[in-house]
Amino acid sequence: MDEQAMLTRDLVLRICASPTEFDHDWLRQDRRITAPFTAERDNALLETIVAASRTMGVDRLLMCRTRGEFSYEPVTLVPATVPGIVDVIRDWGSEPTDVLVAVEDLSAAVLVTASPLTVAAGPDDFVRAFVGDDIPRARAGFATEARESHDQELIRAAQRYNCIEAGARHARGNRGPGPDLAERVANRARTVRENAGAAVNAARALRGAWGWAMAAVLLLSLTFVPGLPTAVPVVTGMLWLLLQLAWLARSRTVSVATLLRVLALGALTLWPLALAEQAAARAVGADVGGWLTATYVAVPVEEVGKFAPLLLCKVVARRRCRRFAAVDYLLLAAASGAGFHLAEQGVRAAAGAGFYPVAAHLGVFTLLPGWVDLPADGIRFSGHAVTTGLVGAALGLAIVGRRYYGAWLWLLPAAAVWVASLEHLMFNAARSGVEPTAATAALAAVVGNGAATRWLLLALLAAAVLLDYRLARFSADTTPPLPGRAPLARLRSRARGRAVRIAVRVPGDIAPVFRRAALVWARFPVTLATALSAVLHEAAVMLASARQGPETLATAWRFLRHRRAHAMGAARAQERPWRAFPTRDDLSATRERLETALRCAPAATAAAVAAAGAVAALTLPAASALPDGAGDGGVAVAAVTVQEAGQWLRALPAHERLWAAAAAFALVNLVTVGVGVPHTHPALRNVLRHPGSSLSTILGAAAPGQLGYVAVPLLGGLLPAGVVRLLRPR
Secondary structure, three states: OEEEEEEHHHHHHHHEEEOOEEOHHHHHHOOOEEEEEEOOOOHHHHHHHHHHHHHOOOOEEEEEEOOHHHOOOEEEEEEOOHHHHHHHHHHHOOOOOOEEEEOOOOOOEEEEOOOOEEEEEEOHHHHHHHHOOOHHHHHHHHHHHHHHHOOHHHHHHHHHOOOOOOOOOOOOOOOOOOOOHHHHHHHHHHHHHHHOHHHHHHHHHHHHHHHHHHHHHHHHHHHHOOOHHHHHHHHHHHHHHHHHHHHHOOOOOOOHHHHHHHHHHHHHOHHHHHHHHHHHHHHHOOOOOOHHHHHHHHHHHHHHHOOHHHHHHHHHOHHHHOOOOHHHHHHHHHHHHHHHHHHHHHHHHHHOOOOOOOHHHOOOOOOOOOOEEEOOOOEEEOOHHHHHHHHHHHHHHHHHHHHHHOHHHHHHHHHHHHHHHHHHHHHHHHHHOOOOOHHHHHHHHHOHHHOOHHHHHHHHHHHHHHHHHHHHHOOOOOOOOOOOOOOOHHHHHHHHHHHHHHHOOOOOOOOHHHHHHHHHHHHHHHHHHHHHHHHHHHHHHHHHHHHHOHHHHHHHHHHHHHHHHHHHHHHHHOOOOOOOOOOHHHHHHHHHHHHHHHOOOOOOOHHHHHHHHHHHHHHOOOOOOOOOOOOOOOOOOHHHHHHHHHHHHHHOOHHHHHHHHHHHHHHHHHHHOOOOOOOOOOOHHHHHHOHHHHHHHHHHHOOHHHHHHHHHHHHHOOOOHHHHHHOOOO
């Protein structure tokens, strides 16, 4: 058995505030999860300590007694086995004492006191080895045990480790701020759904009928207004881009319905921005259609104005914004930019004012469609969705990560704004026939003249997803776990073991910047492994839920998104008050319902959903073909686009103007009304027994905005029954 030169005093002063308490600064250092619990001093506890060491990928542990009389004893390095730990304890004698067992790099530790109290602190996997997968429930159980036993030591430990609030004997949750407008509306809608069943069913049927009426109006408008079919590829391309980003952003907490509503708001900003550009052009004495307006007026006005919908989100849902993940800022910004791009390019295409050669870049197999190539000038404009999303991604990384990685992250939004504005400026200058200066051309060449912007966006998206999943693990003590066990346990253990072995070899007396770089290199594989494990775990939950039926899948979708929002809210708030919505109790109840459903046989709703899907598929319009050619239009400036749209509308006959207005109204309705995860699904037994009363449910399930949520459960029914085994039992 080896002995370290480190003295007990040195180890205890780094980790402990007293012989029986962990130090708060050490706990805050890496946002370590803590879980106090009571346990007998027997081999079962030692076996648990050994199992926890395996989750950290180590085979040796530091061990010492924490009381003052043992301060100058050497810390013992013991093998992570029960016999090894027992030998050390026997050498210490039979007198009960307080014992500290820690990992070599001090990333995790367990404090075993002479009383039944034991406290585990470290990464979530380490703590789960002691108290089980549901850490919040274990902490709540310890708080209840402390209250009921009236043991002052247990009550003090529960308060110190935030299992209960200090001075609040009967408090069960955090005392946070009140609800915002969005939460009040959501609560009101839930109350109506629960208490007004007949009225809600009627509203769902009306919504389905209204959706298909809007779809019919849009199809008829494409028939009666000659220029509108040309704009269809722009609409479908922007919707497809948004769905691509939403699927790639695995850690998002905003729904697709929210993104579509922001897209509609982004489209509506075209007209205010056009007025702003006209006012700014008049203020500087420039022609609205001239090169000066296209470059130095339109670029800053549009790049700033596209973020107006995000400011509206801040006003309407200020508490919700504090629970945003980093990728949420990317998605909301991209949705606003996609809406602006849709309005600008769609209106120009319909008006015949010039359709940029983007037909080859709006296909189904195109990654982030919508970019515009100017081969003669060697310039590419990635589209407003990509450029705005790039700035949003940088903002998300800075807002969410600044408390963990420092204020230097605010350099990312500044760089992203520079890249987006320079790309927009170069494109408008090329379309206006203006030659950029040598310095401007050199700066644009650094980012590939726009060719690298999409890849920069994807790189920031990957960084945001890793950041979100890393921060979410810091709130494992307040967030209910997912059903089943997380996959890749061995990979996580090996990554943590590698991090420990590298960290203990990093000298403590080197420059801080080099030490931080070495620790980042050691811990980055841990971040990758834990993020991949979380993504696969969520995917397994969705696959198993899809096999069980549409109702279970809808519950899983809502639970995953709300759970991520809860985790991000807790992680971003740190120790400050914050608003949890839904509450932790509501999330726990949803998780229990989901676990129960995953253990049951598939629901008898697949046939009814299939019928609704068949009805919807029969009325689904065929996809419009992309145009092969492209006109050579002028500069795509909001002010010029609105002028050309006005000229086009005035040239149309009166009835075609009405159909054009109806098409715009129908499109806004289709992307904003009736889109979302459904709360009710038609059950086959109800359809057969009560066909009349089930008609409203079927109409609601077959609404245009529900088609995606109808198709996915149909595919889930084709999965083998063994897919449920992906969630291994606890």
